[in-house]
Amino acid sequence: MSVPVNGENRRVRAGLLGLGTVGSGFIKALAQNGESIRQRTGCEIEIPYILVRNPSKERNVKVKPEQITTDPGVILSSTDIPVVIEVMGGIEPARTIILSALRAGKHVITANKELLAKHGPELLRAAEESGVQLLFEASVAGGIPVIRFLQGYLTANRVHEVSGILNGTTNYILTQMEQTGQSFAEVLAKAQELGYAEADPTSDVEGFDAAYKLAILTNLAYDVQVSPYEIPREGITSIQPLDLKWAREFGYVIKLIGRSRRTEAGIDVSVGPVLLPMSHPLARVNDVFNAVTISGDVVGDLTFIGKGAGEYPTASAVLEDLTALLRQPGQVLRSPNWETPVYPDVNQEAVRPFFVRFKAIVDTFAHAEHQFRLFITRSGGRIVRETGMASAKEAVGGYVVTGLEKSVLQAFLTGGMLEKLLHEPPLLIPCAEDETIDCQDAAFAAEPGLYAKSVEFMSQSV
Numbered sequence: 001m002s003v004p005v006n007g008e009n010r011r012v013r014a015g016l017l018g019l020g021t022v023g024s025g026f027i028k029a030l031a032q033n034g035e036s037i038r039q040r041t042g043c044e045i046e047i048p049y050i051l052v053r054n055p056s057k058e059r060n061v062k063v064k065p066e067q068i069t070t071d072p073g074v075i076l077s078s079t080d081i082p083v084v085i086e087v088m089g090g091i092e093p094a095r096t097i098i099l100s101a102l103r104a105g106k107h108v109i110t111a112n113k114e115l116l117a118k119h120g121p122e123l124l125r126a127a128e129e130s131g132v133q134l135l136f137e138a139s140v141a142g143g144i145p146v147i148r149f150l151q152g153y154l155t156a157n158r159v160h161e162v163s164g165i166l167n168g169t170t171n172y173i174l175t176q177m178e179q180t181g182q183s184f185a186e187v188l189a190k191a192q193e194l195g196y197a198e199a200d201p202t203s204d205v206e207g208f209d210a211a212y213k214l215a216i217l218t219n220l221a222y223d224v225q226v227s228p229y230e231i232p233r234e235g236i237t238s239i240q241p242l243d244l245k246w247a248r249e250f251g252y253v254i255k256l257i258g259r260s261r262r263t264e265a266g267i268d269v270s271v272g273p274v275l276l277p278m279s280h281p282l283a284r285v286n287d288v289f290n291a292v293t294i295s296g297d298v299v300g301d302l303t304f305i306g307k308g309a310g311e312y313p314t315a316s317a318v319l320e321d322l323t324a325l326l327r328q329p330g331q332v333l334r335s336p337n338w339e340t341p342v343y344p345d346v347n348q349e350a351v352r353p354f355f356v357r358f359k360a361i362v363d364t365f366a367h368a369e370h371q372f373r374l375f376i377t378r379s380g381g382r383i384v385r386e387t388g389m390a391s392a393k394e395a396v397g398g399y400v401v402t403g404l405e406k407s408v409l410q411a412f413l414t415g416g417m418l419e420k421l422l423h424e425p426p427l428l429i430p431c432a433e434d435e436t437i438d439c440q441d442a443a444f445a446a447e448p449g450l451y452a453k454s455v456e457f458m459s460q461s462v
């Protein structure tokens, strides 16, 4: 099914699947910029049908009642609708509808990272077989054109690393918890209100959403197929305002980072919280902003920063995909090749600094801490930063430990005697490799006690 080429001054009908945060943003942005899009592409965009689940729901955007439908068939069977825009989310029925649209010769634009990460190869194959485009700029990092960059520009480079802040909700939560001291639950509710979070926010806070996006970026960057199920993943639900406060006192901020790197053994890929030194370029990327750094062998490092969620940034990516189709209805971007499955290289064990926090009732804390110090010294590690506080009932300590592998620390913290002494599971977060730690280690060696601060027991509650 063809889309009119530039300059034909024709009307293009697109079917919209979903009228939630992104769908409404799309309609509003189209109303705002439809005329300038027409001038630039020669096409007037018309949305004859919008698929929703609940037709009687009140909408925060103006659409005509006759546009609303609950039947995807009206869009799929219309021969004068060459483009389908899927912003409904979830796997089914989105997968079946997109496959039907592609097989019916319609171009598809989607924001659905979960679907792409889990079923991307099947969808891309269907698009190729039908000679149509499957565009998905909005699926990663909201308004940042990172897909376009990987797929449309970086063809001559060999990319060796892709990393960044890939989830707006968690970045918003971490920033707001630190800056306002509000609880996790309060800030999450605000992120939902702002339209940043997924329909089930577990996907955001447990790191699934970032893993889907990282799988898409990894597949595009290295022409492989990494399953999101294989990506080692940790979320932010165990992080408390106190951790963010102490991290800052130690010279860090906590960010949820997705990172994939080509190694000899395959792809080293992971999603999880990391303490970034304040000097790190991503340390100042706050609130709903995302950042993606791509490292190519010829170009070096490129970092993109922009809003990663919310109605307008995401609508912008969807609308840009649509205008790209109108301007260039043939092959818009390099065909992705996601046919070679690779398994993440999960055996990477780096000796790097780690932030550790544990809590115990006051009576047992001193014993727990003594065991911890003994273990660190005997294992050849060092505590280079420490702090703590206590109330009448419980005490908590925060530390930066160097010289040990994660598995060694983890085995001690979660197994055996220490666990029995603790109030709640301990927190263990890696710190980004950075020269400052080495410098501080040197100072610490020269002047013991300069950085290791004795635990202050305060009367305020923990």
Ligand SMILES: NC(=O)C1=CN([C@@H]2O[C@H](COP(=O)(O)OP(=O)(O)OC[C@H]3O[C@@H](n4cnc5c(N)ncnc54)[C@H](OP(=O)(O)O)[C@@H]3O)[C@@H](O)[C@H]2O)C=CC1
Pocket: 017, 018, 019, 020, 021, 022, 023, 051, 052, 053, 054, 055, 057, 070, 086, 087, 088, 089, 090, 092, 093, 111, 112, 113, 114, 138, 139, 142, 195, 196, 197, 198, 199, 308, 309, 310, 311, 314
């Ligand atoms: N929110 C964001 O910032 C971003 C979201 N995305 C992705 O965009 C997609 C949409 O997200 P978002 O707009 O936030 O989601 P919402 O939950 O706000 O909206 C989903 C819309 O799809 C409709 N819908 C859902 N399931 C069905 C179904 N089975 N049949 C018919 N209609 C259905 C809903 O109908 P009804 O209104 O009647 O319930 C609703 O209008 C998701 O894939 C998400 O991951 C990507 C980037 C950013």
Ligand SMILES: N[C@@H](CC=O)C(=O)O
Pocket: 139, 140, 141, 142, 166, 167, 168, 169, 170, 196, 197, 198, 204, 209, 308, 309, 310
């Ligand atoms: N829930 C997602 C929305 C955009 O992809 C996020 O918070 O990043």
